[in-house]
Amino acid sequence: MGLRIIVLAKQVPDTRNVGKDAMKADGTVNRAALAAIFNPEDLNALEQALRLKDRYKGSTVTLLTMGPTRAADIIREGLFRGADGGYLLTDRAFAGSDTLATSYALSCAIRKIKDYDLIIAGRQAIDGDTAQVGPQVAEKLGLPQITYAEEILSAEKGKIKIKRRLERGVETVESPYPAVITVNGSAAACRPRSAKLLMKYKHARTMSERQTQSEDYIAQTGDRAYLHIAEWGVNDVETDSKWLGLTGSPTKVKTIENVVFQAKESKILSSSDSDIEGLIQELILNHTIGG
Amino acid sequence: MNSIFVICEVDEGKIADVSLELLTKGRTLATTLKCKLEALVLGHKLAGIDKEIFPYGADVVHIGDDERLAPYTTLPHAAVIKGLFTEEKPQIGLLGATTMGRDLGPRVSSALFSGLTADCTALEIGDHEEKKIQKVYKNLLYQIRPAFGGNIVATIINPDCRPQMATVREGVMKKEIFNPSHKGELKKLDINKYLQPEDLVVKVIERHMEKSRVNIKNSSIIVAGGYGVGSKENFDLLFNLAEVIGAEVGASRAAVDAGYASHDRQIGQTGVTVRPKLYIACGISGQIQHTAGMEESSMVIAINNDPMAPINKIADYVITGDVMEIIPKMIKYYKKNSK
Numbered sequence: 001m002g003l004r005i006i007v008l009a010k011q012v013p014d015t016r017n018v019g020k021d022a023m024k025a026d027g028t029v030n031r032a033a034l035a036a037i038f039n040p041e042d043l044n045a046l047e048q049a050l051r052l053k054d055r056y057k058g059s060t061v062t063l064l065t066m067g068p069t070r071a072a073d074i075i076r077e078g079l080f081r082g083a084d085g086g087y088l089l090t091d092r093a094f095a096g097s098d099t100l101a102t103s104y105a106l107s108c109a110i111r112k113i114k115d116y117d118l119i120i121a122g123r124q125a126i127d128g129d130t131a132q133v134g135p136q137v138a139e140k141l142g143l144p145q146i147t148y149a150e151e152i153l154s155a156e157k158g159k160i161k162i163k164r165r166l167e168r169g170v171e172t173v174e175s176p177y178p179a180v181i182t183v184n185g186s187a188a189a190c191r192p193r194s195a196k197l198l199m200k201y202k203h204a205r206t207m208s209e210r211q212t213q214s215e216d217y218i219a220q221t222g223d224r225a226y227l228h229i230a231e232w233g234v235n236d237v238e239t240d241s242k243w244l245g246l247t248g249s250p251t252k253v254k255t256i257e258n259v260v261f262q263a264k265e266s267k268i269l270s271s272s273d274s275d276i277e278g279l280i281q282e283l284i285l286n287h288t289i290g291g
Numbered sequence: 292m293n294s295i296f297v298i299c300e301v302d303e304g305k306i307a308d309v310s311l312e313l314l315t316k317g318r319t320l321a322t323t324l325k326c327k328l329e330a331l332v333l334g335h336k337l338a339g340i341d342k343e344i345f346p347y348g349a350d351v352v353h354i355g356d357d358e359r360l361a362p363y364t365t366l367p368h369a370a371v372i373k374g375l376f377t378e379e380k381p382q383i384g385l386l387g388a389t390t391m392g393r394d395l396g397p398r399v400s401s402a403l404f405s406g407l408t409a410d411c412t413a414l415e416i417g418d419h420e421e422k423k424i425q426k427v428y429k430n431l432l433y434q435i436r437p438a439f440g441g442n443i444v445a446t447i448i449n450p451d452c453r454p455q456m457a458t459v460r461e462g463v464m465k466k467e468i469f470n471p472s473h474k475g476e477l478k479k480l481d482i483n484k485y486l487q488p489e490d491l492v493v494k495v496i497e498r499h500m501e502k503s504r505v506n507i508k509n510s511s512i513i514v515a516g517g518y519g520v521g522s523k524e525n526f527d528l529l530f531n532l533a534e535v536i537g538a539e540v541g542a543s544r545a546a547v548d549a550g551y552a553s554h555d556r557q558i559g560q561t562g563v564t565v566r567p568k569l570y571i572a573c574g575i576s577g578q579i580q581h582t583a584g585m586e587e588s589s590m591v592i593a594i595n596n597d598p599m600a601p602i603n604k605i606a607d608y609v610i611t612g613d614v615m616e617i618i619p620k621m622i623k624y625y626k627k628n629s630k
Contacts, residue, residue, distance in 0.1 A: 172495070
């Protein structure tokens with residue numbers, strides 16, 4: 001029996017490769033200077049979903065992402081790697097969401113998708129590192145959660161077995177499903193794009209993206225349903241606006257500072273033998289090392 | 292005034308260090324706010340554990356001792372905390388940013404619609420003026436953390452929702468006994484009041500815990516490598532130096548992400564916070580994400596190709612050059628000069 005799997009994914013600025021132009025002079029982040037990527041641990045999550053799909057015939061993997069219209073990129077990326085479809089949740093009403101408002105919006109979209117067995121997400125996103133959205137979605141849907149998952153061992157007879165990676169070891173837990181699982185970066189890396197799927201889905205577009213294409217293009221691809229990426233705005237899902245966006249976010253950013261180090265009086269040395277030997281002698285003399 | 296709650300974690304029958312660190316911080320905050328500091332411990336076979344907590348200044352210790360609460364699973368712990376927080380209405384709730392705290396915190400905050408800030412590096416009390424509605428909020432918890440990969444530091448507040456919740460990693464706060472003979476009130480929780488059968492659906496069927504092999508937190512000398520070290524093989528050189536001078540090897544997040552070093556060696560906001568007497572930073576640029584975890588080192592030596600690397604600003608010694616050339620020289624001259 002096939003599993004219906006929803007993968008929660010986020011498009012994030014690549015904060016791991018921050019160049020010198022990443023911060024503006026006023027101390028704010030220059031988002032334009034950072035590449036937008038598929039959040040790394042969400043790729044680990046996608047791989048776990050695709051492995052279940054390989055193992056349990058008839059399973060489907062559907063991506064769900066919330067973000068600006070360009071976040072459709074990561075749905076295409078998922079399709080190229082083996083997902084079956086995706087939903088982009090995009091609306092100004094969601095802007096300014098903290099983790100709680102984000103999980104509320106996602107949980108409303110998941111309720112609308114309705115038929116699912118597993119919800120799998122990355123443990124955390126590299127732009128915030130909070131690891132909150134997965135558990136918060138689980139709570140909103142009243143589902144069990146299994147965080148820090150390293151491997152989904154099986155999903156049979158309504159029960160999943162999952163290996164979790166903890167600070168000092170591993171544990172295996174068993175849970176009924178539907179359930180929410182968040183996957184750790186130590187899990188298997190995601191498979192690469194498949195050339196065949198790349199050909200099949202390279203023209204997959206959301207409605208907003210299609211509107212910017214030529215009529216010829218639309219005529220050519222219009223009748224192929226698999227090329228339509230579902231795009232939902234706030235009116236397509238049942239929500240209560242008081243839980244959305246800034247209003248629905250209990251946390252506020254009071255201040256943001258660009259970090260300026262208090263420069264210490266430092267001693268500048270070269271890599272020459274005399275400099276290094278001098279330093280080592282000094283460290284031994286003042287009992288910093290070799291004590 | 293409503294209390295501050297610290298949710299304590301039990302590790303091998305003892306209160307975890309991170310929880311004692313939070314109690315120490317919580318004691319300071321409670322004194323500032325003139326409110327009570329309360330601790331909550333959930334688990335099994337906890338007799339006498341309150342004695343470990345009171346010296347850290349807790350006014351009340353709540354104990355939930357029940358076999359259904361150990362080993363830890365999310366739902367029963369979340370159910371008890373949701374119930375207790377609804378009754379007690381704390382103004383602040385603190386948890387360790389451990390696999391447990393980061394699993395439990397968001398679940399509770401989602402249920403109570405209270406804001407939660409992850410991995411704070413500082414907690415302070417202060418006011419906030421919301422100009423648009425001309426309202427001044429007094430004595431909010433400032434939850435301070437690096438964000439955006441550590442390129443900025445943000446102060447987060449929860450003006451309207453309670454409790455104000457935050458997680459803090461082990462080692463970020465200092466643990467300090469408040470008063471060895473401090474006594475407070477012990478309250479035993481009736482767990483049956485909070486648990487439903489559906490809270491018990493997840494079962495731990497196997498567990499392998501190891502004693503941590505790496506102990507960078509307690510090492511007095513740390514040789515840490517960053518992305519600039521270049522490869523896992525080059526990291527071996529850091530291990531050589533560490534062995535010779537009696538140090539542990541740490542790594543920046545970028546080096547761990549690149550696979551040069553294991554996760555348990557990661558130093559920084561999303562890793563361990565260390566305060567050694569000597570920190571040798573090799574090929575580390577020094578993003579705040581990293582420096583947040585090592586800036587209290589007594590002495591810092593920065594070895595870097597880039598004379599403008601941010602790490603140099605907090606270093607006592609800056610050696611500009613190639614890590615692969617400098618470390619062998621350090622090993623050589625250490626051997627020559629030590630007896």
